[in-house]
Amino acid sequence: MPMVSDTADVVIVGGAAIGSSVACHLAADPGFRGKVIVIEKDPTYRLSASALSAASIRQQFSSPVNIRISLFGIEFLRRIGSHLAVAGEAPSIDLHEGGYLYVASEAGRQIIEDNQRLQQQEGADVALYAAAMLRSKFGWLNTEDLACGSYGVSGEGWFDGWALLQAFRRKARSLGVEYRQGEVAAYVVEGGRVTGVELADGSRIACAAAVNASGTHGARLAATAGVAIPVRSMKRYVYSFTCKGAVENCPLLIDTSGAYVRPEGQRGADGQMFICGASPPAALDREWIETDPDVEDVDWSFFEEHVWAPLAHRVPAFEAIRPGRAWAGPYDMNGLDGNAILGPAVGVPNLYLANGFSGHGLQQSPAVGRGLAEHIAHGRYLSLDLADLGHARIVAGRPLTEANII
Structure with missing residues (x-):
């Protein structure tokens, strides 16, 4: 019989941006007075999505709930000092509201127009530009095969994702959250409820509720x-x-091919640095398995064929570049609809899911952390209803369609 080594009100599995945001918001909630333990397998977070992502935020989604999540997220990031300061010391995440620019050919015009209309209705500051306006505003952009583009005038951009993760973690610890290094092997379920977690060393921690924010291990652990x-x-x-070459005031550009690019840092003597990428076609999509010896290896042929080529077509200045470093990281892809799975699990109501972010986790961490904390402490969402992203749609096979997956 495994030994029960401790007891907590809430055990959070995974201490990266999502798990630490839940912990931080829960510990700060006036309606919650319990003990929170965060269990993290690797406290260096070296292979976490939070550390390896492109760390950007946008309102240009096609579903209202995702737009609302990001509208809260940008306000949170703008005022991060008031939210996450510890002992009077405010964190710095280097937020740069450089905007997103989605471009479309004639075939994609209707989607861009419909999305921009919804985004404006939800309060996002997104403008629709015809090709002539794109040429005027972004003189370095090849618009010969474009019909229009949508541009985030404000409220979109990029930031230091590592700094945000550490700010959540530091704030949570200051509020009494306990972080432990360990690997959770399984949930202990009795009578349709989680009663604890069992660690790989055989010990157990009893709990009244649990949160699955375990990233690459999320599906296995939920099972x-x-x-x-x-x-x-x-x-x-x-x-x-x-x-x-001069590519001034470049936003985060998403090409019609799906390739993206954005500036990184300040322009130096050797030019401006950019980071870029793309979602691979199904035939080239590879699973991220941390134990694989080549998990961190980068495929440069993919860059040449699927990233650089379309970007050089869209931005002629990119025909002459000097490649730099590259890295690989995980996307926890929700195969049903590319959206997060949030909230109580169907059939196990005190197991809270925070899985399948499909590349949106870092930018959605402020609103998701607040929402799950509210649900745990009060039994429901108080500020922003996240029910559209609930587990029930997964069980029913009812996708929440999102057109803007990068």
Whole structure:
């Protein structure tokens, strides 16, 4: 019989941006007075999505709930000092509201127009530009095959994702959250409820509720509680390069091919650095398995064929670049609809899911942390209803369609 080594009101499995945001918001909630333990397998977070992502935020989604999540997220990031300061010391995340620019050919015009209309209705500051306006505003952009583009005038951009993760973690610890290094092997379920977690060393921690924010291990861990989620961790590459040509005031550009690019840091003597990437076609999509010896290897042929080529067509200055470093990281892809799976698990109501973010986790961490904390402490969402992203749609096979997956 495994030994019960401790007891907590809430055990959070996974201490990266999502798990630490839940912990931080829960400990700060006036309606919650319990003990929170966060269990993290690797406290260096070296292979976490939070550390390896392109760290950006946008309102340009096609579903209202995702737009609302990001509208809260940008306000949170703008005022991060008031939210996450510890002992009077405010964190710095280097938020740069450089905007997103989605471009479309004639075939994609209707989607861009419909999305922009919804985004404006929800309060996002997104403008629709015809090709002539794109040429005027972004003189370095090849618009010969474009019909229009949508541009985030404000409220979109990029930031230091590592700094945000550490700010959540530091704030949570200051509020009494306990972090422990360990690997959770399984949930302990009795009478349809989680009563504890069992660690790989055989010990157990009893709990009244649990949160699955375990990233690449999310689906496997949920299955130990009898909960099925269609989440696979897929490998994604981020490439950097330097361009001497003038590409002034470049936003995060998403090409019609699906390739993206954005500036990184300040322009130097050798030119401006950019980072870029793309979602691979199905035939090239590889699973991210941390134990694989080549998990961190980067495929440069993918850069040449699927990233650089379309970007050089869209931005002629990118025809002459100097490639830099590159890295691989995980996307926890929800195979049903590419959206997060949030909230109580169907059939196990005190197991809270925070899985399948499909590349949106870092930017959604402020609102998701607040929402799950509210649900745990009060039994329901108080500020922003996240029910559209609930597990029930997964069980019913009812996708929440999102057109803007990068």
